[in-house]
Amino acid sequence: MTDYTxxxxxxxxxxxxxxxxxxxxxxxAARGYEISKGVMIKETCFGLVINGKEEEVDRIVAExxxxxxDHIFVKDRGFPPGDARRCRANLGGAxxxxxxxxFEMSILPYVSHGLEVLDKKDAKDVPPPEDPLEHxxxxxxxxxxxxxxxxx
Amino acid sequence: MVKVFIYPATSLIxxxxxxxxxxxxxxxxxxxxxxxxxxxLESPPLQITxxxxxxxxxxxxxxxxxGVRGRMSLYGPMIEACEAAIIINDADLAFGCMGxxxxxxxxxxxxxxxxxxxxxxNYPKNEEDGVKFVAAIKxxxxxxxxxx
Numbered sequence: 001m002t003d004y005t006x007x008x009x010x011x012x013x014x015x016x017x018x019x020x021x022x023x024x025x026x027x028x029a030a031r032g033y034e035i036s037k038g039v040m041i042k043e044t045c046f047g048l049v050i051n052g053k054e055e056e057v058d059r060i061v062a063e064x065x066x067x068x069x070d071h072i073f074v075k076d077r078g079f080p081p082g083d084a085r086r087c088r089a090n091l092g093g094a095x096x097x098x099x100x101x102x103f104e105m106s107i108l109p110y111v112s113h114g115l116e117v118l119d120k121k122d123a124k125d126v127p128p129p130e131d132p133l134e135h136x137x138x139x140x141x142x143x144x145x146x147x148x149x150x151x152x
Numbered sequence: 153m154v155k156v157f158i159y160p161a162t163s164l165i166x167x168x169x170x171x172x173x174x175x176x177x178x179x180x181x182x183x184x185x186x187x188x189x190x191x192x193l194e195s196p197p198l199q200i201t202x203x204x205x206x207x208x209x210x211x212x213x214x215x216x217x218x219g220v221r222g223r224m225s226l227y228g229p230m231i232e233a234c235e236a237a238i239i240i241n242d243a244d245l246a247f248g249c250m251g252x253x254x255x256x257x258x259x260x261x262x263x264x265x266x267x268x269x270x271x272x273x274n275y276p277k278n279e280e281d282g283v284k285f286v287a288a289i290k291x292x293x294x295x296x297x298x299x300x
Binding site: 001002003004005006008009010011012013015017073074075076077078079083085086096097099100101103104105107108109110111112113114115117118123124126127128129130131132133 | 164187188275276
């Protein structure tokens, strides 16, 4: 067993994802570098990874969100950018955890559409989504229809 | 600001929505960050040491596999600290080994046991669902009050 000495103690890391036809990660990175003071910004294929003091990272994230609020998404990350335990440059293949991001990236266009619609519309006027815990019984007429379809 | 537990705890969409509407998301990244930034013994990749399954005994019995108890040492404190929860039920991305699967079941069970405001959803499958999904989250988070 060897001693572990952490790096970047007291810092936070955030992902900034872009799901937009108008903004690219490079645009965001350029804007991020313009307004950053003492933070580390890494440009990736899906957006940015920003590491630094919490207040400074939050300020940059808030500024970046203003560029395209409905198409920029932010989440926390445990590891700093380029950490050898996570970076695919060291491990090869997709970064552990990327599968989850990749799956949610396929859903982001629907969420972005929802945010755009709700900018103009009150959330109270939108009907609730289906309750996932509700398992409706099979309607008897639907069952009869299925049996008839099989028999014919 | 209300502490909102999200499931899947790694969800980008839920983490963003909770922060966007002025609350604090409790996600696995913050729990991992605590361990990554704490000095101790080297235990890559997640700095989960043999101490974690012992801490997990608070939420799972000793017969339960160490994988579940180790994971619960990350999620258990967050479930205890949360004041509201958003759960996505058809989150296939949370699929994993038996350790992950059983931990997921236990997380949902503990959240259901807790008497807190809870929103249950499925991922949207089209744009219409997307509007309902975002509206439901917005209504829920606004109803919690105290947004930043």
